[in-house]
Amino acid sequence: MKVFGAPSLALERTEIILDLAENATTEDLLRSLPVTDREYMYVVRNGIRLDSSAKLNDGDEILVVPPIAGG
Amino acid sequence: MLAKWVGKSIVRKDGRGKVTGETKFFSDMALPNMLYAKAARSKYPHARIKKINTEKAKAVPGVVAVLTHKDVPAANGFGILIPDQPVLCFDKVRYLGDAVAIVAAETIEAAERATEAVEVEYEPLPVVSDPLEAMKPDAPKVHEKGNILRHATVRVGDVNAAFRDATGVVENTYRTGRQMHMYLETEAGIAMLDEQGKLLLYAGGQSPYRDQMQISRALGMKPEDIRVISTPVGGAFGGKEENTVQIHLAMLALRTKRPVKMVWTREESGVAGMKRHPMVVTTKTSADSSGRITANQVRIVADTGAYASLGPTVLDVAIENSCGPYRVSNIDIDAYSVYTNNGVAGAFRGFGAPQVNFALESNIDIIAEKLGIDKLEIRKRNALREGDTGPFGYKLSGSVGIYETLLRAERSDLWKNREAYKSQASAPWCKRGVAVTAAVKGFGFGALPDFAAASIQITPTGKFVVGVSCPEIGQGAVTAYSQIAAEALNCNIADIYIASADSQLAPDTGTSSASMALVRGGNAILAAAPKMVELLLNAASQILGEPKEHLELGESQVILKENRKRSATYTQIAQSLHRQGSETKVVAGIEVPRIDKPVEGSIEIPHWSYMYSTAVALVEVDTLTGVTKVLRFFLSPDSGKMINPQSYTGQCEGAIVQGLGFALIEDTQIDNGVIKTNNFTTYIIPTIADIPEIQVDPVETYEKIGPYGAKGLGEIGIIPVGSVVANAIYDATGARMFTLPATPERVYQAIRDGGGPNRGKSDR
Numbered sequence: 001m002k003v004f005g006a007p008s009l010a011l012e013r014t015e016i017i018l019d020l021a022e023n024a025t026t027e028d029l030l031r032s033l034p035v036t037d038r039e040y041m042y043v044v045r046n047g048i049r050l051d052s053s054a055k056l057n058d059g060d061e062i063l064v065v066p067p068i069a070g071g
Numbered sequence: 072m073l074a075k076w077v078g079k080s081i082v083r084k085d086g087r088g089k090v091t092g093e094t095k096f097f098s099d100m101a102l103p104n105m106l107y108a109k110a111a112r113s114k115y116p117h118a119r120i121k122k123i124n125t126e127k128a129k130a131v132p133g134v135v136a137v138l139t140h141k142d143v144p145a146a147n148g149f150g151i152l153i154p155d156q157p158v159l160c161f162d163k164v165r166y167l168g169d170a171v172a173i174v175a176a177e178t179i180e181a182a183e184r185a186t187e188a189v190e191v192e193y194e195p196l197p198v199v200s201d202p203l204e205a206m207k208p209d210a211p212k213v214h215e216k217g218n219i220l221r222h223a224t225v226r227v228g229d230v231n232a233a234f235r236d237a238t239g240v241v242e243n244t245y246r247t248g249r250q251m252h253m254y255l256e257t258e259a260g261i262a263m264l265d266e267q268g269k270l271l272l273y274a275g276g277q278s279p280y281r282d283q284m285q286i287s288r289a290l291g292m293k294p295e296d297i298r299v300i301s302t303p304v305g306g307a308f309g310g311k312e313e314n315t316v317q318i319h320l321a322m323l324a325l326r327t328k329r330p331v332k333m334v335w336t337r338e339e340s341g342v343a344g345m346k347r348h349p350m351v352v353t354t355k356t357s358a359d360s361s362g363r364i365t366a367n368q369v370r371i372v373a374d375t376g377a378y379a380s381l382g383p384t385v386l387d388v389a390i391e392n393s394c395g396p397y398r399v400s401n402i403d404i405d406a407y408s409v410y411t412n413n414g415v416a417g418a419f420r421g422f423g424a425p426q427v428n429f430a431l432e433s434n435i436d437i438i439a440e441k442l443g444i445d446k447l448e449i450r451k452r453n454a455l456r457e458g459d460t461g462p463f464g465y466k467l468s469g470s471v472g473i474y475e476t477l478l479r480a481e482r483s484d485l486w487k488n489r490e491a492y493k494s495q496a497s498a499p500w501c502k503r504g505v506a507v508t509a510a511v512k513g514f515g516f517g518a519l520p521d522f523a524a525a526s527i528q529i530t531p532t533g534k535f536v537v538g539v540s541c542p543e544i545g546q547g548a549v550t551a552y553s554q555i556a557a558e559a560l561n562c563n564i565a566d567i568y569i570a571s572a573d574s575q576l577a578p579d580t581g582t583s584s585a586s587m588a589l590v591r592g593g594n595a596i597l598a599a600a601p602k603m604v605e606l607l608l609n610a611a612s613q614i615l616g617e618p619k620e621h622l623e624l625g626e627s628q629v630i631l632k633e634n635r636k637r638s639a640t641y642t643q644i645a646q647s648l649h650r651q652g653s654e655t656k657v658v659a660g661i662e663v664p665r666i667d668k669p670v671e672g673s674i675e676i677p678h679w680s681y682m683y684s685t686a687v688a689l690v691e692v693d694t695l696t697g698v699t700k701v702l703r704f705f706l707s708p709d710s711g712k713m714i715n716p717q718s719y720t721g722q723c724e725g726a727i728v729q730g731l732g733f734a735l736i737e738d739t740q741i742d743n744g745v746i747k748t749n750n751f752t753t754y755i756i757p758t759i760a761d762i763p764e765i766q767v768d769p770v771e772t773y774e775k776i777g778p779y780g781a782k783g784l785g786e787i788g789i790i791p792v793g794s795v796v797a798n799a800i801y802d803a804t805g806a807r808m809f810t811l812p813a814t815p816e817r818v819y820q821a822i823r824d825g826g827g828p829n830r831g832k833s834d835r
Contacts, residue, residue, distance in 0.1 A: 004520050014667075040288050042579075047598065047660020048524040049280070049579040051295050063520060063662065067284055069151045069312065070384040070516035070675040071422030071585045071786075 001029070005066040007041065010034045020056060027052040029062065041066055076554040076564055077779045080717035084550045084569075085303070085543055096305045097273045098259035098334045105261070106135055107179040108316075108323050108333035111172040111186035112343065113164035116200075116412040116744025117211065118193040120162055125172055128188040133181030136326045137189070139172045143322070145291030149314045151281065155214065156378035156415070158289050158318050164193070165213050165377035166412050167746065168343030175323040175331050198744040202374040202409040203351065213377060213410035220375050220408040221383045225390055225672040227464050228401030230355075233366030237357035241437045242368075245354070245430040246810040247793070248738030249374070250347035252419060253756050256305020257340040262320035263330035270297045270321055275304035277312040278582035279540055279574040285314045286321045297321070302572035307544040308729070309418030310345040312584050313380050341749025346739055347419035348373040348385055348408075350426040354393070356434040362442050362449040364435070366401035367462075369393040371427065373416070375408045380417035382408040384674055388512070389423030391676045392790070394462040395431045396473040396511035396683050397453040402462055404672075412744040418584060420726065424512050424790045425733055429811055432508040432794035436801065446798075447486065447507045450685075451477050454509070461677060463670045469680020469782070470772035472709025473509060476685040479707035479768045480507055485687050492689050492703070493803075500695050503702075504803025509685045510790035513678025514586040514783025518669035521587075524578035524660030525595035526570075527556070527603045531649045533627070533642030534566040535603070537596060538577030538658075541588040543569075545725075546785055547718030548588045554714055555593045555778055559600035561624040562641060578658055586682060586783025587663075589714065593778030594661045602657035610648055611639040664776050680774055682787035683709040686727075689763075690799040697819030699800055701731055701763045708787050709770040712780035716769075723767045723788040730792025731757050735812050 001018050008014045010033065020028055030038040030052075043050045044063040056062070088094035111128070125137040140147055140161035147161065148154035160169045172189045176182040197211040204210055205218040212218060234240055260274025270292065276282050279299035287294045304311065316333045323331040335343065355368040371389050375382035386408045394402055439449040454474040461467050480486055489505040496503045515521055526538035537556045543549040549569045557564040570576040581591045604624060611629035612619040615637060622629050629644065631637040639647075648655050663679075670676040687705040692698070706723055713719045736755050740747040748754040773780040797808040806821035 002520075037288075040284055042522075044520075044522045044660070044662070047522045047595070047662050048658060049522070049660075052293065063522065065520045067151060067281065068516065068519050069281075069381055069418075069582065069584065070519050071381070071388045071418060 001062045001064060003064045005068065006035045007033050007064050024056050025052065026050045026054045026056065029056060033064065074558055076557045077714055078712065081550055081554055081564060081715055083547055083718065084553060094303055096256050096303050097261055097275055098256050100261055102261065102330040105330040105332055106175040106177065106327055107182045108173060108175045108320060108331050109182040109186045110170040110319060111174065111189040113167050113169040113171060115164060115193050115195050116167050117196040117198045118164050119196060120160060120164065120191060121194055122192040123171060124190040127190060128172065128174060128185040131181055131185040131188055133177040134174060134185045135177065136175045136323055137172055137185060138322055138326060143289060146288050149285050149289060149318060150379050151313060151381060152383055153379040154288065166414050166744065168414060170319065173319045173323060175327050198412045200411055200413050200741065200744050202372050202411055205409045205411050206407065213412060218410045220379055220410055221386055223386060223390060223406045223672050225402065225404045225463065225670060230366040230368045230401045230403040233401040234357050237365050238360040239438045239441045240355065240357040241434045242355035243434060243809060245352045245433060247350050247426040247429060248733065248812050249349045250419060250733050250737045251341065251739050251754060252308045252310035252345065253754065254306025254308065254310065257335040257337060258311065258315035258344060259334040260316045260320050261330055261332045262324035264324060264328055270324065272297065272299045272317060272321060274301065274317050274320065275311060276301040277307050277542060277544060277584050279572050280579040281582055282314065282317045283574050286318055289318045290321055298575045300573045302542040304542055304544045308420045309422065309584065312418045312582065313345060315344065337751065338749045341754065342746050345380065345417040345419065346414055348375060348416040348423060350389065352427055352430040354430040354434050356431065356438060358438045358442065360442065362439065362444040362452050364397055364399050364453050367394050367399050368403040371406040373408045374411050374413055376411055376413050376415040378415050380415055382416065385418065385423040387674045387676055389427045390673060392424040392512060393427040393431060395428065396455050396509050398455055398459060399462040413741045414746065420729060421786050421789050425730065425793050428510050428790050429793045429797060433797060436798045447477060447481055450507065450509050463676055465666060465677045469776065470711065470774045472770040472772040473511065473683035475770045476683055476707035476709050477509060479770060480685040480687050480705060483687060483705045483766065483768065485689060485703050485705045496691060501691050501693050502803040503689065503691045504799040504801065505687065505689050506795050506798030506802050507685065507687045508791045508794040508798060510787060511681050511683050512786050512790055513681050514590060515663055515678060516585060517675030517678040518665055518667060519675045521581060521663035521665065522660055523580045523591035523595040523663065524658060525580055525592060525599045526578055526656055526658045527599045528656035529641065529645045529648065531645055533640060533645040534568065535560060535562065536568050536570050538570045539592040539595065540572055540574065540577040540580040541583045541592045542572035544583050546588060546722055547715060548583065548592060550718060551589055551714045552592050552596060555596050556600065559597055560603060562627045566627065586785040586787065589781055590777050590783055593781065595659065597778055598659035598661050599657050602659055606654065606657060607644055610644045614639040614643060614647055680776060680782060682782050682784065684787045684791055686791035686795040688795040688799045690796060690803055692800055692803045692818060694804060694822055697815035697822065699735055699813055699818055701796060704763045705766045705768065706788055707768045707770055708784065709772050710784040710787060711774035711777050711782035712771050713769060714779065714781050719769060719784060720767045722784050724765050726788025727765055727792055728757050728762055730789040731761060733811065734793040734796035736814065738812050
């Protein structure tokens with residue numbers, strides 16, 4: 001999992017490998033993060049944002065990022 | 072393969088409706104049983120709230136709901152980066168646009184009467200309206216944490232050594248105005264509960280998913296229980312990137328269980344809406360004897376107003392653009408974004424770049440004159456080239472066309488014949504001048520992560536519905552997406568329907584902002600198209616009884632390579648898929664390439680790739696009145712390959728005209744926190760009478776990360792306008808402008824002052 005912003009600060013790294021239970025969902029993944037406002041994090045797989053019930057697969061590369069904007 | 076649709080001036084799909092007035096915007100919509108909403112806003116620019124009483128408001132006939140901060144279900148704050156703006160204020164108000172209560176009523180008149188009847192007991196607090204004063208330790212605090220929203224420093228090399236060794240050093244302070252977006256449609260929307268009880272919001276905006284997130288955060292609802300439709304939009308320019316009416320409408324619809332409409336009045340938009348950050352920019356620039364820039368030291372103070380919104384990243388773009396499209400090896404930047412009680416500043420086309428461009432390009436003009444170097448030549452000598460290391464110490468990854476745009480300017484009729492144009496002043500007291508300036512801006516979010524997805528579905532009749540959530544905000548996105556999809560799927564453009572800006576119908580493609588809608592949406596479509604092609608080939612293989620490898624796309628059909636008369640049309644394929652209940656939709660996404668380690672001290676610097684432009688302007692200044700008229704304008708942009716040349720030109724022309732407002736007339740007047748110019752009577756924007764003859768001469772570099780080689784475009788046209796107009800005024804009159812807009816009063820005074828301090832205090 002690649003993380004950015006608050007999750008990366010909390011985890012003190014930008015990439016981690018997570019062991020989640022089989023049939024784990026996006027919500028399960030977010031619950032494993034030591035951050036507040038986790039429900040507003042964007043969880044992205046292959047450029048597609050996942051909703052909270054999306055099932056994760058073994059080997060998925062996931063990006064977790066807070067709402068951001070730049071210019 | 073020759074492109075059939077891409078690169079052609081296809082007629083805008085949304086053009087006819089918008090030109091004829093047939094398009095219905097959300098502010099035009101009315102629904103049965105609909106209520107009208109209005110916000111009760113602050114009476115003071117800065118005050119403590121002691122008590123709020125809504126009893127009299129609730130008693131107004133026709134009033135259905137009056138809500139205060141007690142009714143905000145979850146987080147009472149919004150703001151894309153830092154949610155520090157209350158949905159409804161509870162302890163303090165920090166500007167006149169702050170909402171204290173919201174009302175829904177049977178008529179707009181009843182809603183207005185009710186907002187006037189909301190009783191709020193205030194304790195006025197000292198107002199801080201000057202960002203430089205706001206930075207002082209004893210200044211009144213807009214927020215308890217202090218008035219500095221962000222302080223950033225970026226340093227590369229050794230500016231002091233470079234200044235010591237330089238032939239020419241110029242230092243000046245420049246100021247820019249508080250430009251207002253002035254979209255024709257003010258902030259507006261309608262919210263309701265759909266037949267399944269889910270929240271449905273129609274509100275013109277720049278990203279349905281971003282709005283969905285902000286509503287979700289304030290209301291404590293799951294995002295998927297909120298459907299947001301953000302198009303059509305009657306103009307945005309960055310001002311509708313932030314939440315405006317959305318959360319208030321959502322709260323009222325949920326409370327009343329009826330459709331609720333809110334349309335900000337023009338005056339309300341002026342008071343509560345976003346503005347461009349006014350900036351004070353002190354720039355010290357040095358060059359060697361050949362005119363090569365050796366160092367640039369910049370101090371930026373940006374007035375971000377009462378809340379953060381996108382202030383932190385606007386500051387980053389100002390930093391990134393403060394050294395222009397030039398090779399500068401020593402930089403020292405110290406930048407502040409400062410809270411005041413002056414409205415709220417946020418995203419506005421250019422995002423911090425036009426302000427600093429005015430400062431740098433003015434300094435370069437002064438240096439060129441001191442060193443006796445032609446003003447276009449000095450820019451050519453410093454222009455970045457492909458593969459260069461940029462000013463912030465990173466290698467440029469994208470295509471770099473700035474030098475070519477300068478050559479186009481050099482060859483332009485206006486530049487070649489500038490002396491002839493200048494000699495044709497319309498009266499003896501009128502003076503003409505010509506100037507050239509250059510600009511740069513990254514597209515996208517730079518080092519910040521960014522992603523985009525699109526869907527493609529084949530309908531039962533063999534046409535395609537393409538889901539892209541970036542809204543059409545007037546830039547021609549829907550037509551460009553159609554061209555890209557038609558090209559990739561080898562079908563007629565009439566067979567493409569873009570399901571745009573609907574969080575239920577399109578996956579999250581990101582925002583229409585940062586000159587990025589084309590690149591995000593276009594690349595996402597190009598990621599989804601091969602999946603759809605695969606689906607078509609598989610289905611055709613079944614229909615034709617031929618291996619997939621023997622098939623290829625023909626025009627709206629799949630054909631057998633060896634016998635091109637054997638084919639399955641898209642209509643036949645679609646009927647087969649739908650009959651069998653097979654999958655008819657594909658979704659794919661992309662992560663936008665980025666350099667994932669930002670420059671130290673920054674948030675998003677650098678960008679992977681940049682847009683560039685060079686502008687030339689001819690002005691005529693009436694020296695008796697100071698009135699400046701721009702007569703001709705040449706712009707050579709490098710925005711990569713053109714997807715739609717007509718839309719491209721239109722985007723550039725619009726950007727130039729909006730830039731003329733920034734350069735000459737537009738500046739929201741705020742006196743001690745009180746806005747004085749909040750409608751078209753007092754806040755003047757350019758009209759058709761002010762528009763010069765415009766020539767756009769695109770440089771089409773091929774950008775490898777863009778769809779069909781395209782880059783972003785929306786902002787690059789506006790960035791050099793302020794600087795080129797200011798420098799042309801100097802060329803005409805000898806009066807150097809240090810403040811924009813260059814109003815008649817300022818120009819007249821600068822002429823009276825004998826040209827002002829145009830040599831710069833540390834000039835050698």
